[in-house]
Amino acid sequence: MRFTSTPRGARLARHLVAVRLDAWGIPYGTNDHDAIVLIVAESPSCRVDGERRAARQRPRP
Template identity: 75%
Template sequence: MTSNIGSPSGPTQLSATSPYLTGRAFAMRFTSTPRGARLARRLVAVRLDEWGVPYGSAAHEGVVLVAAELAANAVRHGHVPGRDFHLSLRVTDAPRPVARVEVSDTRA
């Protein structure tokens, strides 16, 4: 990711002594449906824009694409009626900006 993300702000700021753990985090559970996957993608896009990774930038599009693919896979291959999937997004600033997207589905 090559975009300058800026300094941490807001209630999602992580605090740690290691420079590798500073940054921002977002995590949420979504329904295991196509609508839940679409909402996950949109919220990742909004959150990245709020954190200074603007819409249309290569970094923004790449992270959103990865999040959308992982969410769609969780819905398609891990769907269990009545259970959700969990998505977490973490963006670190040091030593260079890095984004980490994790999705866990409901299968063991």
């Protein structure tokens, strides 16, 4: 799946990871589940931050 570089896209990616982990037998609320969700969520979050910084640095017409 592809998600946009927006806060909503990052939120949807975190949700998808959480649901898939639960389906794979790593239940919600366990230390493993929470740690994996946090690690995976960092990538879309960094992407969103990078996109925002890039947009601020673009020259205005």
